[in-house]
Amino acid sequence: MTTTAPGIHRGLTGVVVDTTGISTVIPETNSLTYRGYPVQDLAARRSFEEVAHLLWYGELPDPRQLAEFRARERALRPLDRTTAELLARLPETCHPMDVLRTAVSFFGAEDPTEDDGSPAAGRAKSLALLAKLPTVVAADQRRRKGLDPVPPDPGLGYAENFFHMCFGRVPDPDVVRCFEISLILYAEHSFNASTFTARVVTSTLSDLYSAVTAAIGALKGPLHGGANEAVMHMLLEIGDPRRAQAWLDEALTAQRKIMGFGHRVYQHGDSRVPIMQDALDRLVARAADPEVTRLAALHAALRHAMVQRKGIHPNLDYPAGLAYHLMGFDIPAFTPLFVMSRITGWTAHITEQLAHNSLIRPLASYDGPAQRPVPTPS
Ligand SMILES: CC(=O)SCCNC(=O)CCNC(=O)[C@H](O)C(C)(C)COP(=O)(O)OP(=O)(O)OC[C@H]1O[C@@H](n2cnc3c(N)ncnc32)[C@H](O)[C@@H]1OP(=O)(O)O
Numbered sequence: 001m002t003t004t005a006p007g008i009h010r011g012l013t014g015v016v017v018d019t020t021g022i023s024t025v026i027p028e029t030n031s032l033t034y035r036g037y038p039v040q041d042l043a044a045r046r047s048f049e050e051v052a053h054l055l056w057y058g059e060l061p062d063p064r065q066l067a068e069f070r071a072r073e074r075a076l077r078p079l080d081r082t083t084a085e086l087l088a089r090l091p092e093t094c095h096p097m098d099v100l101r102t103a104v105s106f107f108g109a110e111d112p113t114e115d116d117g118s119p120a121a122g123r124a125k126s127l128a129l130l131a132k133l134p135t136v137v138a139a140d141q142r143r144r145k146g147l148d149p150v151p152p153d154p155g156l157g158y159a160e161n162f163f164h165m166c167f168g169r170v171p172d173p174d175v176v177r178c179f180e181i182s183l184i185l186y187a188e189h190s191f192n193a194s195t196f197t198a199r200v201v202t203s204t205l206s207d208l209y210s211a212v213t214a215a216i217g218a219l220k221g222p223l224h225g226g227a228n229e230a231v232m233h234m235l236l237e238i239g240d241p242r243r244a245q246a247w248l249d250e251a252l253t254a255q256r257k258i259m260g261f262g263h264r265v266y267q268h269g270d271s272r273v274p275i276m277q278d279a280l281d282r283l284v285a286r287a288a289d290p291e292v293t294r295l296a297a298l299h300a301a302l303r304h305a306m307v308q309r310k311g312i313h314p315n316l317d318y319p320a321g322l323a324y325h326l327m328g329f330d331i332p333a334f335t336p337l338f339v340m341s342r343i344t345g346w347t348a349h350i351t352e353q354l355a356h357n358s359l360i361r362p363l364a365s366y367d368g369p370a371q372r373p374v375p376t377p378s
């Protein structure tokens with residue numbers, strides 16, 4: 001546990017700040033459940049829309065509820081002209097996470113409906129964000145290549161529609177399913193830094209859009225969601241499986257953090273990695289391309305070297321980063337893909353925080369100068 005002095009918990013390591021009924025991470029058994037269901041079973045048998053419903057309502061939808069949920073999500077996907085124009089004006093030099101953060105802030109400014117803090121109001125706003133964020137991410141990726149946006153297709157499921165809006169086509173169902181699995185795995189992870197950020201903002205009785213905007217800012221950092229992009233940059237920097245060991249030795253000597261490895265809660269590996277690694281292996285096998293095989297060999301070699309050398313295991317960002325690259329997404333879009341999923345967990349926590357709210361305001365131990373008189377100005 002990180003403590004600088006008795007009673008001080010830098011980074012809140014090991015501190016339990018509240019209860020939650022949304023998910024539980026159990027490092028001892030290397031498991032993760034959403035509302036009591038093991039995440040690997042959800043990833044094997046359910047759609048992302050069903051998981052979103054589970055996180056928000058506490059139960060998986062029955063067929064009627066699912067049909068209604070899907071119909072509402074599909075109807076909310078288009079952006080209005082003002083939003084599309086605003087986003088198209090943002091500099092292309094800015095990171096796509098900045099675009100997403102601005103989009104959510106703008107959605108908040110535009111939303112005329114009252115935020116009475118009720119679960120129903122929160123869920124309506126959350127569903128609108130779930131539906132619109134992929135439209136923003138896809139349009140932003142395309143404009144950076146000088147391409148016009150592809151409008152959402154209400155005939156397609158959430159994951160399929162996203163590919164359609166990014167690339168103007170839907171890949172084969174295996175690829176879509178691998179993407180959907182990543183969305184299910186990224187959806188929720190208890191009191192991680194971005195979710196906690198959303199809860200802190202909510203605890204002041206601020207609005208949902210402010211909490212989500214702040215959460216996007218927290219997720220962007222490379223110690224959190226930004227790591228999935230950093231993983232891919234790192235793999236491209238290493239370039240060759242034969243260099244993995246030497247590169248790692250140099251990086252560790254230079255005290256670099258190896259992206260996609262380590263976790264605050266899991267000490268012996270991330271519960272989600274075997275499922276995502278499996279999905280990644282399927283993408284590699286179906287590509288049947290020497291360049292892809294080489295990247296996969298590098299990915300495996302670095303993982304092996306890191307576990308051997310430091311005993312530190314990969315987190316979800318390690319297989320997800322390479323999987324997103326193989327699916328054809330641009331590296332700066334990887335963390336926005338995480339947002340498209342985690343919007344479900346964040347907003348479930350916003351509702352939960354409001355239901356049992358207590359202002360989040362920890363204490364600090366002062367270590368600045370001793371009290372002293374203010375000098376008289378000369
Ligand atoms: C979806 C997600 O957000 S998962 C997290 C994604 N982030 C990353 O992949 C970034 C790389 N990983 C890290 O920086 C860290 O493992 C974190 C931030 C995720 C967790 O960090 P903490 O719980 O604060 O552990 P901390 O950074 O103190 O690490 C403990 C020890 O392991 C080492 N360590 C942990 N992770 C790594 C890593 N990725 N590379 C090198 N060393 C590492 C630290 O250097 C430290 O060693 P020391 O005790 O000799 O000083």
Ligand SMILES: O=C([O-])CC(=O)C(=O)O
Binds near residue numbers: 265
């Ligand atoms: O739980 C954490 O600290 C980070 C993480 O894996 C996540 O948010 O998915």
